Amino acid sequence: MELQTTIYLVVGLSFALYIGIAVWARAGSTSEFYAAGGAVHPVMNGMATAADWMSAASFISMAGLIANMGYGGGLFLMGWTGGYVLLAMLLAPYLRKFGKFTVPQFIGDRFYSKSASTVAVICLLTASITYIIGQMTGVGVAFSRFLGVSSEVGIYVGMGIVFLYAVFGGMKGITYTQVAQYIVLILAYTIPAIFISLQLTGVPLPQLGLGADMAGTDVSLLARLDQVVTDLGFGKYTTTTAGSTLNMFVYTMSLMIGTAGLPHVIMRFFTVPSVKDARSSAGWALVFIAILYTTAPAVAAMAKMNLHGTVNTAVAKGGDLYAAEASIKAEERPDWMKRWEKTGLLKFEDKNGDGRIQYYNDATKNADAKAKAEAAGWKGNELTVNADIIVLANPEIALLPNWVIALVAAGGLAAALSTAAGLLMAISAAVSHDLVKNVFMPDISEKGELLAGKISMAVAIVISGWLGLNPPGFAAGTVALAFGIAASSLFPAIMMGIFSKKMNKEGAMAGMLAGLFVTLFYVFAHKGIFFIKGTDFLPLIGGPNSFFGITPEAFGAIGALVNFAVAFAVDKVTKEPPEHIQHMVEAVRIPRGSKAVDGAH
């Protein structure tokens, strides 16, 4: 069967499966919408949480970035899993005991103030919309390949489908649909990885294959990869850090506390049956997330090896990478490269006119590699590969069967759509309930509230799709910005609300605003005001990464420090929270007396 037909078939079947399950589950019980986790086994709940959590950034973008970054890419792996330890211990059980449904509700009640709740809504919206911009970038990549169009057209199509999915689908909250999405997504990720690990090392398990020897040799895969990439002038794969050790440290920290502060992740733990379950369900979610996350570094390293091996025959055979006949002839380049050229995300340009493709780092500081390239008559790197295509192109690069390629397309779409829909739900709840009903129009009808929610979803999609056309970075990089925003604004406020009885509303509000402002200031200086191209103001802060070499994606941890410091300073000079609030905090700290969450929030 034709590749394109197979892709349509597999993607179509996967969507039929989700819709089928949604219809079947719905017929049983519509009333349990909010208590979706109530009657579901914690393991199932963990799978659903994992599907919700793993987005286009995890599925499509992350391994590609790791392939580019090497060792430094580990910050995504540690950051996006280590946050679950914080979530499980510091927030989830207490928020579950508190028994409300949204983050702004918790902030508003704990800090006895509608203004605090409104500040929380602003933080939540900023983080969520930034997150969706990253998703849209990923959705654009997936659809552009799926439909064979440019990535811009891919984004327009994606916007439409995400809208339909979120507004009319209502699949979110139906746990079994998400379980199905998880299964599609994880098969789509691991099957090609197993194939490729077998091809390269003869070891089926990618987690072990990455640490094994190349098939038929006694050189380990990582050692060979280090050798190939350093020869071609790139940084050594297993040691190249992300900027600096300090930057990697704060970047990882930022992703970890951002994970624990993201509203759509926290929301999942409000609806588990008990405090006890809130603790362990984070563990189960992490088990299912880790299946993908421990496979990703293998996908990254092996894809990088295969990519180099595709354009340079000396990678597999050994010998001189700079020999004239080692680079493949452009005419004989594999079909998958031609397919991706259509999307504009992979480009080939014959700079030295020899009809062959040279892929190397032409800006290298490695004098040896530079001399070799010049001696070989190479006139610059001729192949540009967008990092976001690595995972989707991976099975094609390894020449795997068509059904595997189709499965990966289905998995990428499932990941992108489920998370985008989840975030849109969080946005619509925050706008319609926490903002419109609580603050502006307390007597709005239920119908009006629903309409406000849908309008806010549509607005969020249009804004993020438009900004996604000129994204501030790769999908995973943009999503990292969202984590930084959540880390600097929401996480400290929630944590202080639980762990400090004396923290008052003035302190919490000042902290949130200061953390958010500082982080946005630094991010916008690099990426433009509200991510609009051309409005960046780098000279004002003294050039890129001027704060100790810290990149904007990593700045959330600094913002969180500012948040804590400002909150405690303001708290010192303003009056204590009232007695009943301090009692409430004490009650939140013990599990006994937990009640089912009031669904009609």
Add this chain to the structure above:
Amino acid sequence: MQHDSSGYWKATLGLLTKILIVWFVVSFGAGILFADLLNGIKLGGYPLGFWFAHQGSMYIFIILIFYYAKKMGDIDRQFDVHED
């Protein structure tokens, strides 16, 4: 025993501190600050520091959460504040 809420909270914070130390040591310690040092040791084909950053810390995170859930359950019962 329900009145000993400060004892309960102290026990909780003690457990959290222990776990956070391990959490920090495996990721920020072995995976980042001391990665170069550990890379001298090999785990199969993996340099050890690289392994902690790309594999090991994630396995340990999972163990930490389940350990926490179990120990917290014990503390709940010890101070008689568990759910029914």
